[in-house]
Amino acid sequence: DTDFRIDIGSVTLQGPSPLEQHRTCVAGQPCSFSVAGVDLRDGDRMMILDTCGDSVGILRWPNGPSLDASANVFSWGSTVAVTAPGGQYRLCWCSGGTTD
Numbered sequence: 001d002t003d004f005r006i007d008i009g010s011v012t013l014q015g016p017s018p019l020e021q022h023r024t025c026v027a028g029q030p031c032s033f034s035v036a037g038v039d040l041r042d043g044d045r046m047m048i049l050d051t052c053g054d055s056v057g058i059l060r061w062p063n064g065p066s067l068d069a070s071a072n073v074f075s076w077g078s079t080v081a082v083t084a085p086g087g088q089y090r091l092c093w094c095s096g097g098t099t100d
Contacts, residue, residue, distance in 0.1 A: 032075035043096025
């Protein structure tokens with residue numbers, strides 16, 4: 001729009017980027033993977049769901065991992081196996097809190 005001529009700064013949008021990231025886990029094995037993004041922090045959370053925003057988790061998927069921001073890695077533990085049926089699910093992210 002031609003009315004907006006003065007640049008007064010920038011905005012940083014915290015979150016995963018790009019929004020289409022594809023990862024693979026193997027049934028019967030623990031699952032962990034890195035996630036690319038901007039300003040990802042300790043306490044950010046990831047759930048594997050059929051539909052993001054739906055509160056019903058995937059049966060036999062150990063949900064609720066928090067992000068290790070030093071490595072941008074979400075992990076479902078080193079001993080907890082994913083026993084959900086094979087298929088395609090959605091990676092759903094939630095910020096762990098407010099930003100500065």
